[in-house]
Amino acid sequence: MSKPIIAIVGRPNVGKSTLFNKIAGKRISIVEDTPGVTRDRIFADGEWCGKTFTMIDTGGIEPYSKDIILEQMRMQAELAIDMAHVIIFMTDIRDGMTAADQEVCTMLQKSGKPIVLAVNKVDTPGEPPLDFYEFYNLGLGDPIAISSLHKMGVGDVLDECVKHFPTAEEEEEDDTIKIAIVGKPNAGKSSLVNKLLGENRVIVSNIAGTTRDSIDTLYERDGEKYTLIDTAGIRRKAKVTDSLERYSVIRSYSAVERCDVCLIMIDATEGISEQDAKIAGYAHDEGKASIICVNKWDLVEKDNSSVNEFTREIHEKLSFMTYAPILFISAQTGQRLDKIFEMVTYVTNQNSMRLQTGVLNDCLAEATMRVQPPSDKGKRLKLYYMTQVSVKPPTFVIFVNDQELAHFSYIRYIENCIRDAFNLKATPLKFIVRERSKESQ
Numbered sequence: 001m002s003k004p005i006i007a008i009v010g011r012p013n014v015g016k017s018t019l020f021n022k023i024a025g026k027r028i029s030i031v032e033d034t035p036g037v038t039r040d041r042i043f044a045d046g047e048w049c050g051k052t053f054t055m056i057d058t059g060g061i062e063p064y065s066k067d068i069i070l071e072q073m074r075m076q077a078e079l080a081i082d083m084a085h086v087i088i089f090m091t092d093i094r095d096g097m098t099a100a101d102q103e104v105c106t107m108l109q110k111s112g113k114p115i116v117l118a119v120n121k122v123d124t125p126g127e128p129p130l131d132f133y134e135f136y137n138l139g140l141g142d143p144i145a146i147s148s149l150h151k152m153g154v155g156d157v158l159d160e161c162v163k164h165f166p167t168a169e170e171e172e173e174d175d176t177i178k179i180a181i182v183g184k185p186n187a188g189k190s191s192l193v194n195k196l197l198g199e200n201r202v203i204v205s206n207i208a209g210t211t212r213d214s215i216d217t218l219y220e221r222d223g224e225k226y227t228l229i230d231t232a233g234i235r236r237k238a239k240v241t242d243s244l245e246r247y248s249v250i251r252s253y254s255a256v257e258r259c260d261v262c263l264i265m266i267d268a269t270e271g272i273s274e275q276d277a278k279i280a281g282y283a284h285d286e287g288k289a290s291i292i293c294v295n296k297w298d299l300v301e302k303d304n305s306s307v308n309e310f311t312r313e314i315h316e317k318l319s320f321m322t323y324a325p326i327l328f329i330s331a332q333t334g335q336r337l338d339k340i341f342e343m344v345t346y347v348t349n350q351n352s353m354r355l356q357t358g359v360l361n362d363c364l365a366e367a368t369m370r371v372q373p374p375s376d377k378g379k380r381l382k383l384y385y386m387t388q389v390s391v392k393p394p395t396f397v398i399f400v401n402d403q404e405l406a407h408f409s410y411i412r413y414i415e416n417c418i419r420d421a422f423n424l425k426a427t428p429l430k431f432i433v434r435e436r437s438k439e440s441q
Contacts, residue, residue, distance in 0.1 A: 001051050002052045003045065003053050003054045003061055003254070003257060004051075004084070004086065004166060004346045005053065005054045005055075005056065005083055005084045005085050005086075005254070006046075006053055006054070006055045006056070006083040006084060006086050006087070006088060006164040007055075007056045007058060007080040007081055007083070007084035007086075007087050007088070008020055008055065008056065008057055008058060008087075008088045009058050009080065009081060009087055009088070009089060009090070009104065009108070010059060010061065010089055010090035010091060010101075010104065011090075011091075011092070011098070011100050011101060012059070012061075013060060013092075014090045014091060014092040014095075014120055014121075014275070015088050015090060015092070015120040015121060015148040015149070016057055016058065017057055017092065018148040018149055019088070019118070019120070019146070019148035019157075020044070020057035020350070022053055022148055022151050022154055023046045023048075023055060023154065023158070024044040024045075024046055024055065025046075032169075037064070038288050042126065043055060043056045043057070043059075044310065048155075048158040048159075048161075048162055049159070049162055050316055051162055051165060053138070053165070053320065054085065054253070054254075056083070061104050061107070062116065062297060063099075065138055075125060078107075080174075081107075081108065081111050082111070084113055084114075085113070085164065085166060085300035086113065086114050086116065086161045086164045086165070087108055087111070087113050087114065087116070088107065088116050088117045088118055088161065089108055089115050089116065089118065089140065089156060089167045090118050090120055090148075090194060091117070091118070091119050091120065091135060091143075092119075092120055093119050093120065093121050093122050093128070093131055093132060093145075094121050094122055094128065095138060096131055096134060097135055097138065101138065102138065102430065105138045105139075105140065109139075109140075112154065114164035115191070116139050116144065116157055116160045116161055116164075117135060117138060117140040117142075117143040117144065118143070118144050118146050118153070118157050119132055119135050119143045119144065119145050119146065120146055120148050120325055121147060121148075121149075122146060122147055122152070122153070123147045123149065123150060123152075125152065127146040130197065139354070144156050144157050148360040151326065175225075176218060176224075176225040176226055176227045176257060177224070177225070177226050177227070177260050177261065177344060177345075177348055178227045178259040178260045178261070179226055179227065179228050179259060179260070179261045179263060179344060180227065180229040180250035180252075180255035180256055180258075180259035180261070180262050180263065181193060181228065181229065181230055181231060181255075181263045181265060182255055182256060182262055182263070182264055182265065182279050182283070183232055183252070183264060183265030183266065183267075183272060183276065183279060184265075184267070184275045184276060185280075186267065187265040187267045187295055188265055188267070188295040188296060188331040188332075188358065189230060189265050190230055191295075191331035191332060191401050192263070192265065192293070192295065192329075192331040192337070193217065193228055193230045194331075195332075195334055195337060196228070196337060196340070197217065197228075202380055204432075207339075209323070212266060216228070216229055217230070221341055222341075224341075224345070226341070226344070229255045229258070229259055231252050231254075231255045248441065252279045253255040253279075253282055253283070256279070256282055256283050256288060257286060258347055259288060260288070260289065260373055260392070261288065261289045261291065261344050261347055261348055261351075262283040262288045262289070262290040262291070263290075263291050263293050264271065264276070264279060264280050264283065264290055264291070264293065264324070265293050266292060266293065266294050266295065266297050266314075267295060267296055268294045268295060268296045268297050268299065268300045269299050269300060270294050270329070271313065272313060272314060272317045276317075276388035277317055277318060279319075280292070280318050280320075280324075281320065281321075283321075284320050284321050284428055286349070287351075287392060287393035287395075287428050287430060288301075288393075289326060289348055289350065289351035289392075289393075289426070289427050289428075290317050290324040290347070290428075291325050291326075291327060291340070291343050291347060292318070292324050292326045292327070293316060293319075293327050293329050293340070293345065294310060294314075294326065294327065294328045294329065295329055295330065295333065296330060296331075296332070297328040297329060297330050298330040298332065298333050298335055299330075299340055307328060310328070311326055314326060321428075323419075323425060323426055323427060324347075324426065325343055325346070325426055325430065327339055327340065327343065327345065329358070337366075342405050345389070346426060347426045347427060350391050350394055350424055350425070350426045351391070351393055351394070351427040351428075352391045353391065353394050353422070353424060353427070354388060354391055354394070355388050355394070355418075355422060357387045357388070359384075359387075359388065360386050360388065360396070360418075361385050361386060361416060363417060363421045363422075364383060364385070364386050364398075364414065364417075366417075367413070367414055367417040368383055370417075371404070371410075371413060373410060374405060374407055374410055375405070376404075376405055379402065379405065380405070381400060381401065381402060381405035381406055381410070382400060382401040382402075383398055383399075383400055383403070384399045384400065384436055385398075385399055386399070386414075389432075390413045393428045393429060393430050394424065394427065394429050394430070395429075395430040395431075395432065396418075396429070396430070396431050396432070397431075397433075397434045398411070398414070398431060398432070398433050398434070399434050399435075400433055400434070400435060400436065401431055401435070401436065402435060403434070403435045406433045411431050411433065414431070415429055415431060
């Protein structure tokens with residue numbers, strides 16, 4: 001289940017970024033007393049009342065401005081609104097309710113999303129000033145008096161937001177293999193989906209995704225059911241700007257959170273970008289089975305070493321994900337697309353692998369015999385035993401005598417031994433090191 005999304009919107013200079021930073025717990029957005037400083041939205045995770053969510057901080061909306069930068073800011077804010085489950089509409093008590101506030105309010109109401117109205121810069125506790133009550137005229141229900149600078153009333157705003165989060169029942173689970181096609185804009189995500197669905201597939205239905213502009217397509221192939229999550233909703237006819245490209249990352253994050261397998265699309269004509277690395281890194285951190293699909297391979301001038309050179313580049317720039325299989329494909333011509341579902345089944349099985357404690361500890365004993373555990377100041381690391389506690393990804397707990405002696409390089413050695421012993425070559429593995437209690441030692 002993906003995290004709910006909260007978009008913080010409003011006119012320039014009403015305190016959106018300050019509120020964003022207070023909730024996030026750190027100074028992420030640049031905050032200056034100048035309208036238009038936040039020109040593209042930034043996102044971060046937050047938590048309230050045990051519920052996690054993703055926040056988007058947007059640039060200010062100027063409904064009537066013809067300035068190119070302000071128009072771009074407005075467009076990006078509209079994209080954030082489109083994605084959000086809940087919208088925090090920020091206004092400013094010092095300016096009062098302005099005509100621009102009314103225009104922004106109309107735009108938000110058209111979205112049909114739940115709106116929490118926050119009147120900012122009410123910096124004194126107690127009864128708010130009389131000007132506060134004019135915000136009732138916006139027709140959004142009870143406004144909430146806050147001071148984002150002093151963090152007053154922020155909890156009340158989050159309480160209201162949490163009420164509108166989707167419930168587990170609303171995001172019902174199914175037993176299909178969910179495949180998220182992720183990557184930067186114009187990497188060929190939609191082309192891949194269209195080609196796959198157009199080649200003797202039985203389309204069952206189209207289901208609205210939990211993230212707007214993310215379309216889930218349920219279909220069957222060779223008796224197996226899959227759900228394809230297409231995140232290509234950010235493309236524009238004009239050249240995609242850097243800010244819009246960064247914006248697409250959050251769509252990919254939401255898709256990664258609720259999928260079983262990630263197809264990480266890389267444009268062979270452009271190479272591996274920083275954004276590709278960010279998306280792949282998120283899939284790795286979430287423990288998702290992943291396949292790196294190098295698309296548009298038909299457009300690349302090749303020689304006998306092209307595949308090896310591109311593979312080497314992938315392993316250098318995505319060094320944390322050397323386990324992920326690599327497919328060189330063309331969504332346009334259909335080159336090697338028949339391999340995708342065979343590979344999906346393979347990495348899904350690897351990601352769901354469960355190993356018995358007995359054979360795990362046999363492997364651990366052999367590994368420690370081959371390479372002695374490290375020692376420090378005369379004290380040697382002892383690895384007592386290991387057990388698997390979960391799957392997706394396979395997660396192991398190793399009990400030791402002293403956590404500080406368990407250097408990551410030695411744990412990486414143990415990981416490699418397990419990969420070799422059980423042929424776990426295509427899935428992330430997670431290791432948790434725990435110190436056994438003194439009594440049991």
